[in-house]
Amino acid sequence: MTLESLDMNSKVIYRKCLPGGPWRRLLPGIILLHNNDPTPDQLVHAALLYAGTAAIVTGEEACLRYGLRLDVPATSERRIHVLIPHHLKRTSSDFVTVERTKRLPRPWLRAGVPLAPLARATTDFVRRARTVHVIGQAMIEAVQRGGCTPQALAEELDRGTKRGTALPRRLLAEWANVRSVAEAEAQKLAKILPHPPTHQNEVLYDNTGSYAGRPDFWWDDVGLAWEIDSLDFHFRSTDYARTLRRNTRYASLGVAVVQTLPSRLRTEPKTVLDELRTAYAAALTRPRPAVFLGEPP
Template sequence: MERGKWNSVEDELWQHSRVGVIRASDLETLGIGQTTTYRQCQPGGRWRHLLPGIVLLERSQPTSRQRIEAALMFVRHDALVTGLQAARQYNLRAGPDPQFVHVLVPHKYCVRSSGFVVVERTVLFPSSYFRDGIPLAPPARAVLDGVRRIRELGPVRALLIEAVQSGLTNTTELRRELDTGAKRGTALPRRVLNEIDLGVRSVAEADAVEVWHQAGLPTPHCNAVLVDSEGVYAGMPDLWCDEVGLAWEIDSNEFHYSKELYAKTLARNSRYATLGIGVVQTLPSRLRAEPEAVIAELRAAYAVASARPRPQVHIKNSQPA
């Protein structure tokens, strides 16, 4: 077929596709025979074969959206995108990049996984949430389907903390989903949810709690609001040891790039000094790179704090870690 005529035909085919993704059976209905489709998907052709019976009307690597559309076309039946791919559609950026498209289908449909599509049949088929025209599993289900397949604590922490801190979901919804779903792959999510319930609001704070416990110091409080003897706000340290009045702040370099935020840090430290509060400041990177050194610093600071009178401050509200 001549180039000009091909361009005219492809313009029409794109109009019948989903972002360039189309079923081979639909191509046949539009007058493109199986032989032509097969030939165009071979090396040197104009198209790309994505999945059984699914074609991309260009040679480039498929985009994330095109992979999703191809997966939904391949499944045919009612289906929801879940897992890490759905988390990206919910605008979550933590966790590993999706390597496949994970879809849920009602248990009555016998559909097998193929290529980059992982098909999971489920008796408890959830209601759909649409984002940009894509049917997604509910946020709690989608996020947990993603982290269940991750075997490292760090990425699980990052994704669950971002999901909760962004307001996309909450620990109650996540726990409910964990309790009703399969038990495999739930140990790490449950551990992280326990940390979040205890007041941890970032990956750095979760790392800090681990290091603190390794130091063998009394159980700290996360993000406790401190007030002085007259009820005036004193601060809200990342971790607080109430027994001796010791604050631990995890301060990143990025935090101090802003003059305004740097001024707030100086004001905070001045309040601590005025009230007699001992404070340890640590960069987040050191929590993993130099845990033993950080532990030694914490123990030394705790010893100094124990040797002086406890400052006259108390917790307005607290979350024991």
């Protein structure tokens, strides 16, 4: 229902939206019936009203509504990116970015808001991001928090426009052979160490031939393990229980283990490096535990 359908004169509407008036114009043809700052939900619904009934939200706003933590300035202007069918004619306006697409996906409804699927929303966001850190964090969040696979992100980048995809493609290529996306960041950090890990994702056995573990990173000369894991990067409680069993097994075999929260790889890299150097120095002072790569002799 529109104000004009209620027989309200357009001049009256215009006057009410003037500075100091009781209403506020958000977008062409979209009026907020009060003069307070609009809420995030009001901005989203205004964008959808403006773009039309077929519009769906993608990019940053959709990612946030999926629960992803994006590294965007809190003071940055809030923009709503929407997708509409290619045959429709609607231009971007004010805080709304309208993108016409021949690949309009089936929306996912969250709190009544139609969202692009997570892989599409993430790639739409990273195509417009400008720094490696922001792009990398968004894709890591999509994988680890949203359950999206790196392959799904790569396929979505392949299907869409190639504009703005160079950086995300490069990062995905670097992660292609890494079991966990978080390990990609750890791998880069480990190269700075004076004594980098000797192995990655290799299976360890004890002196009876029983399975001892498969550390993310391993220093075979001193028997030191480095694991990148936390509840943030596990999707089920059973994963966390498995982590606890692994640590108990390490302790029983005398294996020293350094555990690092994935977020600290980005926020505290120098501290993480110091912890690894200290752990390596401590491992040098004790006998190497009886664990072996492959079957024991």
